[in-house]
Amino acid sequence: MKVLLNAWMREIDRAAISGRGIPAIELMENAAAACSAWFADSFPRNRTPVCLVLAGKGNNGGDGLAAARLLRERGYEVRVMLLARPADLGPEPRANYEQLREAGAAPVPAASAAAVHKVLRECDPREAFLVDAVFGTGLDKPVTDGLFAEVFQAVNRSGLPVAAIDIPSGLGEGFPPDAGFHLRARVTAALHALKWAHLQPDGSPDCGRIRVLDIGIPSGLDDRDEYFIRLTGPADFAGLLARRPRAAHKGEFGHALVVAGSADKPGAGILASFAALRAGAGLCTAAVPPQNRDLSVLAHPEVMTLPFRKPEEIAARLDGFSCVLAGPGLGESPDTLRTVAMLLQRAKAPLVLDADALNVLRDQPGRLRGRLQRPLVLTPHPGEFARLTGRSVREVQDDRLNLAREFAREHGIYLVLKGHHTLAVSPRGRVWVNQTGNPGMATAGSGDVLAGMIAGLIAQHYPRQPMDVIVAAAVFLHGFAGDLAAREVGETALTAGDITRFIPKAFLKAHGFHSPFLAS
Secondary structure: OEEEOHHHHHHHHHHHHHHOOOOHHHHHHHHHHHHHHHHHHHOOOOOOOEEEEEEOOOHHHHHHHHHHHHHHHOOOEEEEEEOOOHHHOOHHHHHHHHHHHHOOOOOEEOOOHHHHHHHHHHOOOOOEEEEEEOOOOOOOOOOOOHHHHHHHHHHHHHOOOEEEEOOOEOEOOOOOHHHOOOOOOOEEEEEOOEEHHHOOOOOHHHOOEEEEEOOOOOOOOOOOHHHOEEEOOHHHHHHHHOOOOOOOOHHHHOEEEEEOOOOOOHHHHHHHHHHHHHOOOOEEEEEEOHHHHHHHHHHOOOOEEEEOOOHHHHHOOOOOOOEEEEOOOOOOOHHHHHHHHHHHHHOOOOEEEOOHHHHOOOOOHHHHOOOOOOOEEEOOOHHHHHHHHOOOHHHHHHOHHHHHHHHHHHHOOEEEEOOOOOEEEOOOOOEEEOOOOOHHHOOOOHHHHHHHHHHHHHHHHOOOOOHHHHHHHHHHHHHHHHHHHHHHHOOOOOOHHHHHHOHHHHHHHHHHOOOOEEEO
């Protein structure tokens, strides 16, 4: 499913209007028809007969004015409040304003928050809903004070369920939800495609149920490679889920090397190496300190071991591996830096760096450049990424998309920036946004399992499948396994071992996944 930035959506609108000859008023009517149908399904007239529409002066307001007319035709008692002067409306919103006025349902200008308060008090939340058509994607800074801030707070306090057109007003792609005031919606009608504001940094809880609506923009206008942001779904990685040939043998599915775990953190390597096998790697070898060898064998006898004390002992054995993972539980010692530097220089297979392998590079990001001939995957959480980029964690969280794309392009690497809606970014700047996972996965070892799954999928599928698709699939399946585990054990008690236990079911049930972001 596609995700668009505001500027891209404006370009696509212009291309539809000027390049394909579709009148702007027709696109507005299409949007209003789709929104009114979705809102009528969400708030049936026999239970919710009253509709209050809050409209701004821009095209989002025009969509709301047109939707008000169509909801009125469906039999709703519609009241429209215009948070602008009629003279300030553009051509298309003005045309819809006039149609309402001629039908005897003229919008009432709301010059003050008090006027909106009065109407809100007259609406019973059990019998009415509110259509938010104030800003949409037209907001480039947070609402911190003034009329709109007062109105948004009043609506949120009123208890009226909100149906937002495109995005809840007050949310934006360039600032976090807590930067100002915004409406909280029960349902949101995303026009043509999801917008980054639905997700950044996590606007989705305030969007309620999101449905992507077709508004008549011709197919193909948003297929440019520079527009590539996708919400990952099973259809995107169907090739990774295909049945194996009956005569297959383990050598056909790759051999992953996992360099992980230290004397005091053996569990990270154990989790990562077994997750690589659970994700389908034919073979997995865990490079571990000698004192951890017995622990690894006892935990999972399916995993082979390579005891080592010095990086040179690994270097001598690198040939023959399909993917190398390094970092989980290694510790931030000089030996870890030497090991990572050696792998960056000598590993011929795709290399995945996680956890401590990233931490030891925080002052040396230049070591990461120039490996396009041998794919390099980094899997930082926001704190690790902040250290790599010299930013604060808040700066990373507030601008995840742009910072991740910049870093991946500059260094020529594949970047997995973890968190809610984890991003998987390619060296070309293609972005895959994850839609699986839950708060219970914020637990020790969850990232080790993800790193192992990435290594396991790379080992068996690269180079037959695109690297960015493989990495995005691993992130999706990791989150899906966590979701399936949470259904059985709950979020509070969820552990990394539970995620690993449900990896097989995640593969088996992936084709039946139902996205929370509905498409019409």
